[in-house]
Amino acid sequence: MAAEKCFQMVALAPRATVSIQRHNHRRFISMDNPYGCFTHILKPPMKASIITSSSSAPTFNRRSRSPVVCNSAVNQVEVVTGCTWTELVVAADMAVMVEFWAPEREMISPVVDEVAREYAGKALCYRINTDDYPNVATQYGIKTIPTLLFFKNGEEQESLIGVVPKSTISATLHSYTQ
Numbered sequence: 001m002a003a004e005k006c007f008q009m010v011a012l013a014p015r016a017t018v019s020i021q022r023h024n025h026r027r028f029i030s031m032d033n034p035y036g037c038f039t040h041i042l043k044p045p046m047k048a049s050i051i052t053s054s055s056s057a058p059t060f061n062r063r064s065r066s067p068v069v070c071n072s073a074v075n076q077v078e079v080v081t082g083c084t085w086t087e088l089v090v091a092a093d094m095a096v097m098v099e100f101w102a103p104e105r106e107m108i109s110p111v112v113d114e115v116a117r118e119y120a121g122k123a124l125c126y127r128i129n130t131d132d133y134p135n136v137a138t139q140y141g142i143k144t145i146p147t148l149l150f151f152k153n154g155e156e157q158e159s160l161i162g163v164v165p166k167s168t169i170s171a172t173l174h175s176y177t178q
Contacts, residue, residue: 077109077116080126082133089151092124095176096151097169099127100142108146111166115173122177152176 077099080088089096099112116125130137130145140149140156148160150172158172
């Protein structure tokens with residue numbers, strides 16, 4: 001199986017080192033670059049396309065925002081990092097929901113995964129580990145885990161703090177997809 005075709009690789013720097021790793025029983029493409037950014041990226045399925053640059057690493061098609069996808073994948077919550085935050089969350093042209101989480105507090109993650117599947121193609125759903133990227137959590141005033149932030153046109157709109165019912169998450173996200 002050509003699993004590598006299921007994931008999009010983002011070149012963070014011309015000299016980026018790319019490897020595929022197993023993490024929590026999911027495959028992530030990891031990139032380490034000279035600027036200190038280390039990312040785990042799993043792109044949500046949309047339409048398949050890839051553009052290669054003059055460097056040898058495949059890059060993200062920034063014009064159409066079309067990632068390479070796996071036909072068998074269902075919209076999953078993508079991991080966003082401090083390095084990819086601006087590109088994936090702030091610059092998004094559709095509603096975005098971000099789950100701020102920590103490994104010891106994964107109570108709401110299965111519910112967020114369900115909502116992500118329901119809103120596939122209508123909203124982007126991400127999660128960020130606050131232990132790994134405390135600067136992003138601090139920037140948005142995250143004091144309680146889990147917290148869900150909702151964005152529209154790159155602007156923070158609303159937050160849900162703590163464990164909340166799926167119906168509340170869905171209703172909140174739905175209000176930003178109209």
